[in-house]
Amino acid sequence: MTQLLSIQEAVRATGLSAHTLRYYERIGLIDPITRQANRHRFYRPEDLQWIAFLTRLRATGMSIEHMLRYAALRRQGDDLSSVSARKRMLDQHTATLEGKLVALQETLAVLHAKVAFYTKREEALKSPTHHLPKRGA
Amino acid sequence: MTQLLSIQEAVRATGLSAHTLRYYERIGLIDPITRQANRHRFYRPEDLQWIAFLTRLRATGMSIEHMLRYAALRRQGDDLSSVSARKRMLDQHTATLEGKLVALQETLAVLHAKVAFYTKREEALKSPTHHLPKRGA
DNA sequence: GTAGAACTTAGAGCGCGCTCGAAGTCAAGG
DNA sequence: CCTTGACTTCGAGCGCGCTCTAAGTTCTAC
Numbered sequence: 212m213t214q215l216l217s218i219q220e221a222v223r224a225t226g227l228s229a230h231t232l233r234y235y236e237r238i239g240l241i242d243p244i245t246r247q248a249n250r251h252r253f254y255r256p257e258d259l260q261w262i263a264f265l266t267r268l269r270a271t272g273m274s275i276e277h278m279l280r281y282a283a284l285r286r287q288g289d290d291l292s293s294v295s296a297r298k299r300m301l302d303q304h305t306a307t308l309e310g311k312l313v314a315l316q317e318t319l320a321v322l323h324a325k326v327a328f329y330t331k332r333e334e335a336l337k338s339p340t341h342h343l344p345k346r347g348a
Numbered sequence: 349m350t351q352l353l354s355i356q357e358a359v360r361a362t363g364l365s366a367h368t369l370r371y372y373e374r375i376g377l378i379d380p381i382t383r384q385a386n387r388h389r390f391y392r393p394e395d396l397q398w399i400a401f402l403t404r405l406r407a408t409g410m411s412i413e414h415m416l417r418y419a420a421l422r423r424q425g426d427d428l429s430s431v432s433a434r435k436r437m438l439d440q441h442t443a444t445l446e447g448k449l450v451a452l453q454e455t456l457a458v459l460h461a462k463v464a465f466y467t468k469r470e471e472a473l474k475s476p477t478h479h480l481p482k483r484g485a
Numbered sequence: 486g487t488a489g490a491a492c493t494t495a496g497a498g499c500g501c502g503c504t505c506g507a508a509g510t511c512a513a514g515g
Numbered sequence: 516c517c518t519t520g521a522c523t524t525c526g527a528g529c530g531c532g533c534t535c536t537a538a539g540t541t542c543t544a545c
Contacts (some may be wrong), residue, residue: 218522230504233523249511251522267455275502291473298466305459312452315445318404322442329435336428355492367534370493386541388492412532486545493540499533510523515516 215253224254225262232262240265240275240282271308352390361391362399369399377402377412377419408445 218229225232235241236252241262244252254262268278281300287293355366362369372378373389378399381389391399405415418437424430 228504229522231502234503237525249522251511264458267458269502271452271455289469289473291470294466294469294473298463298470301459301463301466305456305463308452308456308459312449312456315408315449315452318408319442319445319449321401321404322438322445326435326438326442329431329438332426332431333428333435336426336431365534366492368532371533374495386492388541406532488545489543491540491542494538496536498535501531503529505528506526508524511521512519514519 215255216259218252218254221252221254221259221262224259225266227262227266235262235265238275238279240278242286268304271304272311273304277304352392353396355389355391358389358391358396358399361396362403364399364403372399372402375412375416377415379423405441408441409448410441414441 216224218232221227221232222229227235232241232252236244241258244254244258247253265278265282268281269275277300281297284293284297284300353361355369358364358369359366364372369378369389373381378395381391381395384390402415402419405418406412414437418434421430421434421437
């Protein structure tokens with residue numbers, strides 16, 4: 212049958228803490244997780260997929276408020292207005308991430324240059340008789 | 349001569365708020381900015397360069413605590429231990445950013461796929477007589 | 486001389502996203 | 516029966532990075 216996971220197993224599977232999993236459910240990011248007789252949660256594979264997607268959105272900087280809007284649209288069902296709105300949200304996030312990607316690449320270039328500079332400086336300082344320290348940035 | 353900027357001009361130049369500029373100085377991220385007779389700060393081009401670099405580090409997720417360590421090393425001067433430590437910090441940050449870059453690209457791929465899916469779904473919903481709604485993720 | 490704008494300081498406050506604590510329930514093992 | 520331990524709920528607390536407030540100074544314009 213489908214594998215159902217306890218909260219601790221979900222913790223391992225998602226990388227989130229049990230506190231965070233309950234918190235996400237409490238605020239409505241995650242639909243109410245089905246319970247066993249003892250009221251313990253058990254997570255279905257589809258819950259984990261949704262949580263993994265949420266984690267992606269969070270890790271790339273989407274606010275919880277926005278994720279809540281997305282989750283609400285998802286609950287609304289697959290009518291045109293929901294589908295269009297979700298698409299717009301993801302389009303918007305995509306654009307944001309493309310901007311971040313560029314910024315990140317620029318920063319990586321700056322860091323590579325700085326590291327190269329420090330490497331030279333380091334070598335000069337290690338053998339002061341062979342090279343005078345360089346001037347510069 | 350070198351151009352000196354008031355705090356408002358520094359705000360425009362850096363994109364940070366005046367509050368944040370003072371805050372950074374107060375906690376030691378920025379060295380004490382020189383003052384005019386009326387005690388107002390005036391920022392030198394080199395201050396702005398340093399602030400721009402800090403802003404890059406922040407924007408790519410370096411914590412203020414780490415930036416403070418970097419700033420302290422910089423104040424220490426260009427001896428071997430400072431240069432090596434700064435290089436190590438930037439190397440470390442570079443590695444972190446390379447990881448983020450990959451994650452970001454993965455998320456962008458997921459988003460592109462989802463948007464494509466929603467686009468199809470949207471079209472199907474707009475002309476329901478021509479296409480039945482699709483099943484799927 | 487007075488109003489207003491732009492700055493100064495020190496310290497309090499805030500929003501986000503968790504994170505934790507307290508107290509209770511339940512099932513299994515000894 | 517009693518402990519142990521994993522879970523439950525609810526609400527309070529926290530760390531980060533600002534952000535704002537209040538009160539004071541100084542300069543410029545009228």
